[in-house]
Amino acid sequence: MICYLAKRLTLALLTLFAILFVSYFLLRLAPGDPTRSAMLESSASAGNVDARSGLAGNMQLRKELHLDRPIIVGFACWLGGIVLHGDFGVSASVDPGRPVTALIAEKLPNTLSLNFWAVLVTYFLAIPLGVFSAKHNGTVADRAIEFVLFFLYSLPVMWVGLLLQTLLCDGGVLPLFPLQGLEVVDDGVKSVWQLQWESICRYILPVFSLSYAGFAGLSRYARAGMLEVLHSDFVRGARAKGVAECEVVWRHAFRNALITLITLFGGLLPSLVAGSVIVEYIFNIPGMGNLSILALSSRDYPLQMAIFFFSGVLTLGGILIADLLYMAADPRIDLAK
DSSP: OHHHHHHHHHHHHHHHHHHHHHHHHHHHHHSOOOTTTHHHHHHTTTTHHHHHHHHHHHHHHHHTTTTTTTTHHHHHHHHHHHHHHHOOOOOOOSTTTTHHHHHHHHHHHHHHHHHHHHHHHHHHHHHHHHHHHHHHTSHHEEEEHHHHHHHHHTTHHHHHHHHHHHBTTTTTOOOOOSSSOOOOOSSSOOHHHHHHHHHHHHHHHHHHHHHHHHHHHHHHHHHHHHHHHTTHHHHHHHHHTTOHHHHHHIIIHHHHTTTHHHHHHTTTTHHHHHOOOOHEEEEEEEEHHHHHHHHHHHTTTHHHHHHHHHHHHHHHHHHHHHHHHHHHHHHOOOOOO
């Protein structure tokens, strides 16, 4: 196992290096840079002293970001700052001069909490529903569930989010939930329970918008995996021995159907950082999704590369965790081979 982990970690580091290099290479090849717009604005009034000082400041920023050097040299300087000093740099345009790690740490809790509840809702609803559909395969209930889930899966996230705001938020047809944001303002009048309920209400619609498509897809995967296992010889043997049906389904069959669900779970970790760009934008949630949009639109290279780095680490970490969970679900799997 130790040898396997050492090999996987070595391969993960090489893969992460390739991801970061390709990302940096494509960013540098794209037209424009964080200083381009400011330089054009300054040069529009070339006779102005402030414009000349602004132009000089932009040239200094280009040097700090290594944009005046070849792509390979610039990438080596950026990577060296991380390896040697743990420094991801400072924001170039989103919040100039502020460390990008501070920006990410400020936005990350909102995204983590939102996606945590979305993942929890997705798995806790999708798995029992998928198992129920597999156990009642071909019945009217199974077909009704299949129709509803495929209908949900086909709905665009943006349309669902805007529809929920129109129907259920303040100013809508049935104003049951706050319109935007996750932050609850304590005015000193509301009790603790009222504040807690308001906080829950602010999560309901964004969590639903994040989870309904994943819930529909995951339940179909759970159903397909259970259908294959429920017709296996060992399941028929357990039933022949008089084992209770509940134990047959959840202890014997479900454990052998976990491989697909574990594989899907490994891909969820990157989403905990990247968040949902559309949902966070619609509900005005200051999370990683909005931060990614700002970094992309303003061409903030240090911030973009930091987001790529953390997303890459979580992607590779999710794959490794999924591999280790395979052994817990099925002892017959030997990763060393």
